[in-house]
Amino acid sequence: MSALGALMIAALIAGMMLFSASPTANAQTVTVHKTPWCGCCAAWVDHLHDEGFDVIVKEEEDLTPIRSRLGVRDELMSCHTAEVAGYVVEGHVPAREIRRLLEEKPDVNGVSVPGMPQGSPGMETPNAPDRYDVIIFSGEDARTYASYRGTQLVSEPARP
Template sequence: MSVSFLRRVILAPFLAALIAASSPLAALAQTVTVHKTPWCGCCTKWVDHLRDHGFDVIVREKEDLAPVRAELGVPDDLMSCHTGEVDGYALEGHVPADQVKRLLAERPEALGLSVPGMPMGSPGMETPYPPDTYDVVVFTTDGAETYATYTGGNMVSLAD
């Protein structure tokens, strides 16, 4: 076998893999930074939910999340137990990963998404009892509106 043949057969696949690994397509996972209190178990379960759906997650534990929420523009009436950040958007509470992916695909002019309160059956708040119906809310500096609705743990409608 010639050296040229060996280069083409053996080195070519490695070079192709190296090029692919260094391309933007290799970085498909979005990174979500989650600000949570050290003692919150449901926040940890939400982090697991995000990771299970392909997100890279950085956890920052803080005693007081109010400064983070204020910086990200999360209204008081949309607060929950933890706050995330992804690609310039705020994620307040137990937002389902599919809605985070939708947000990143659609890129609305918004500050972020929220699942206000801590509804049973939302990601991280799983329960053996019937889950609550809850809304995922998209919010801006001018207000908020429903982005999606979940009933029985399943999405039932998307806002237009």
């Protein structure tokens, strides 16, 4: 085989490997800070795994210092706090909105689903799901990034 032929075969194999990489191989790592006793946090971690994210779980007795360091105000708090690519993800944020945040790369601290809305990822229930907003925030500014009923997108306001 000629050197040119060998080079072409090597390029073909490299191209096939590049485009056949599994989604997990290209997954973004999310670090989740949660209390050891929270089951819904573990269910949200499962949601992220199912959606192709790599997840590192750090169990903490007190999330207050972490939230303070990351700029999560009281009205944005939920039961767990995550970090991904320099952003904060507070609470039961759907994976779709995390991917959107990573794609758009807005100049913000992060996103939050305040409280623990029934039917949000990790808070699934046989009861009717709540309608809730995913809030994008930075400093004192906060606005709706998307609205959901359970795990179903209801509306997505204009992009930042």
